[in-house]
Amino acid sequence: MSSTTPDARTHQHWLHDVRLVVHQVKYEQLAFWLNRVGAIFTVGFSVVFLVMLGLSAGNQLIPSLGNIRLVQYYVPGFIAYGVMAAGFTTLAITIVVRRETGLLKRLRLSPLPTWVLIASIFISTTIVALVQVLLLLVIGRFGYHVAFPSSWAALILAVLVGIVSFSAMGVAISSVVPNQETAGPVTSIVFFVLLFLAGLWFPLPPGSGLAKFSNYLPVRHLMTAMDRSFQIPRGVSPWAWHDLLVVALWGVGATLLSLRRFRWSPRRS
Amino acid sequence: MTLAISVENLSKSYGDLTAVDDISFDVERGEIFALLGPNGAGKTTTIEVLEGFLHRDGGAVEVLGVDPSDRQHLRWLRNRIGVVLQELAVESFFTVRQVLERNAGFYPNPRAIDEVIELVGLTEKGDAKVKRLSGGQQRRLDIGLGIVGNPEILFLDEPTTGLDPAARRTTWDLIRLLSSEGTTVLMSSHYMDEVEALAHRVAVLSRGEIAAQGSTASLGGRDKGETTIRFTLPANVVVGDLPITPSRIDGDVIELRTSNELTTLHRLISWALDGDVAIEGLSVARETLEDIYLALAQGDRDESEARSS
Numbered sequence: 001m002s003s004t005t006p007d008a009r010t011h012q013h014w015l016h017d018v019r020l021v022v023h024q025v026k027y028e029q030l031a032f033w034l035n036r037v038g039a040i041f042t043v044g045f046s047v048v049f050l051v052m053l054g055l056s057a058g059n060q061l062i063p064s065l066g067n068i069r070l071v072q073y074y075v076p077g078f079i080a081y082g083v084m085a086a087g088f089t090t091l092a093i094t095i096v097v098r099r100e101t102g103l104l105k106r107l108r109l110s111p112l113p114t115w116v117l118i119a120s121i122f123i124s125t126t127i128v129a130l131v132q133v134l135l136l137l138v139i140g141r142f143g144y145h146v147a148f149p150s151s152w153a154a155l156i157l158a159v160l161v162g163i164v165s166f167s168a169m170g171v172a173i174s175s176v177v178p179n180q181e182t183a184g185p186v187t188s189i190v191f192f193v194l195l196f197l198a199g200l201w202f203p204l205p206p207g208s209g210l211a212k213f214s215n216y217l218p219v220r221h222l223m224t225a226m227d228r229s230f231q232i233p234r235g236v237s238p239w240a241w242h243d244l245l246v247v248a249l250w251g252v253g254a255t256l257l258s259l260r261r262f263r264w265s266p267r268r269s
Numbered sequence: 270m271t272l273a274i275s276v277e278n279l280s281k282s283y284g285d286l287t288a289v290d291d292i293s294f295d296v297e298r299g300e301i302f303a304l305l306g307p308n309g310a311g312k313t314t315t316i317e318v319l320e321g322f323l324h325r326d327g328g329a330v331e332v333l334g335v336d337p338s339d340r341q342h343l344r345w346l347r348n349r350i351g352v353v354l355q356e357l358a359v360e361s362f363f364t365v366r367q368v369l370e371r372n373a374g375f376y377p378n379p380r381a382i383d384e385v386i387e388l389v390g391l392t393e394k395g396d397a398k399v400k401r402l403s404g405g406q407q408r409r410l411d412i413g414l415g416i417v418g419n420p421e422i423l424f425l426d427e428p429t430t431g432l433d434p435a436a437r438r439t440t441w442d443l444i445r446l447l448s449s450e451g452t453t454v455l456m457s458s459h460y461m462d463e464v465e466a467l468a469h470r471v472a473v474l475s476r477g478e479i480a481a482q483g484s485t486a487s488l489g490g491r492d493k494g495e496t497t498i499r500f501t502l503p504a505n506v507v508v509g510d511l512p513i514t515p516s517r518i519d520g521d522v523i524e525l526r527t528s529n530e531l532t533t534l535h536r537l538i539s540w541a542l543d544g545d546v547a548i549e550g551l552s553v554a555r556e557t558l559e560d561i562y563l564a565l566a567q568g569d570r571d572e573s574e575a576r577s578s
Contacts, residue, residue, distance in 0.1 A: 027367075102354045102356030103360065105322070105358070108322065109347065109350075111347040111377075
């Protein structure tokens with residue numbers, strides 16, 4: 001073994017790397033569900049919110065959205081929430097913890113290629129988001145008579161664009177969070193303020209100042225893209241190209257910031 | 270190829286701060302080589318350049334015959350090195366076996382998981398969660414992660430910092446065991462006793478430069494017989510009366526450095542017996558690695574005080 005030189009190296013087959021992705025996804029999933037914090041924050045929160053809000057105010061009608069029931073507004077809204085919580089908050093906290101404990105550096109120094117790590121995190125985040133989307137759809141359908149989306153394809157596209165863009169934003173914010181202690185509070189406060197401004201709990205009155213302001217932010221657009229796949233308001237096209245474009249642009253911006261700011265190693269005192 | 274690592278005129282700066290300034294050393298296969306120095310001396314920077322984590326500014330570096338900054342060979346190299354960082358980089362919610370199996374999957378020829386668990390002395394703890402382990406056990410698991418890929422070179426960055434004395438000893442035993450199996454070890458430490466106990470050869474780093482290097486036994490020329498003789502100046506005797514010339518006088522303590530301690534002692538004792546003089550507080554000491562290290566560290570401190578005033 002010790003006599004091998006790089007020139008005599010056997011080229012590692014691409015199939016080997018695909019197996020590495022499967023291997024790493026398995027442990028990313030294990031880490032997510034064993035750690036519980038991310039699972040509670042992502043899947044737990046959205047299910048509890050939907051059930052509680054559905055029970056308390058779900059049958060109020062929303063005139064500005066063609067008199068749909070509030071719970072019909074909440075199902076796509078919390079699907080968007082789950083995608084953002086998995087991609088943004090959970091990923092940001094995970095990265096800061098891994099970076100500050102030296103885990104990222106150790107991964108960097110292992111033979112695991114960086115693209116395998118990124119692909120595994122993306123696939124793992126998608127699995128989490130899909131679990132949560134299915135739970136919400138089932139609870140909405142059988143608990144509150146909320147119809148399944150008009151276009152499954154439009155919903156899946158919105159989920160994927162949301163995961164990629166909000167994951168990029170999660171990586172970006174992780175690069176400006178200094179340490180583990182502040183990771184949870186900082187990302188959660190930013191996240192919940194954004195959700196409130198975007199009208200997750202109370203639909204924004206159209207044309208209001210808040211509605212205009214949140215047009216510049218990605219959260220409202222992702223929620224709209226989810227709404228549209230359910231044809232909310234009634235009669236619209238399920239494909240929200242404009243909204244997905246805005247979400248994607250935020251993702252591109254976040255990626256550019258991450259490329260400049262991302263660190264593998266912990267901050268030394 | 271007998272060299273595991275070769276470093277020639279390595280330099281690395283962070284902005285205005287020179288972390289490593291023109292250092293050179295070689296590590297032979299199978300040996301334990303230590304970088305010794307206080308915090309900020311450049312130990313971690315040097316190791317990170319050799320691991321291919323940092324790019325150097327100048328000089329030539331080879332690890333297992335390849336340049337670690339050459340991306341083409343990086344994966345080949347990373348299949349063959351193991352690293353243990355200053356931080357305990359282990360997730361607390363996994364079991365010992367889960368973490369090891371996860372990391373083993375990254376390497377083409379990993380060690381058997383049970384073998385690693387036994388080597389690091391965690392046989393009873395294989396299915397325990399990491400958060401249930403003591404600090405020493407977590408560090409041993411951490412070293413287990415460093416060797417799970419069956420590395421030819423193991424980089425240990427301050428492997429026992431923060432451990433209690435018993436955990437330090439078991440960590441030393443583990444490092445010796447790995448070395449006896451043929452693993453090359455490059456370690457950093459700011460503990461004297463650790464380097465004396467483990468390393469075959471050592472380079473003492475001070476503000477980014479190598480202040481001294483050699484075998485642990487020969488460092489600073491102590492195998493060449495520089496011996497320090499000390500005694501208290503007897504009452505009613507002036508320095509001029511002594512049969513020898515002191516190197517240093519500290520109050521009434523006479524200090525004498527010599528490379529020929531037998532002759533010097535003979536002359537001193539004959540003189541005392543002839544004149545019926547009692548010599549008190551006589552000590553003969555070879556300089557230890559610690560004396561050399563402390564002298565270097567003291568030099569650092571004096572200089573930085575001089576600069577800041």
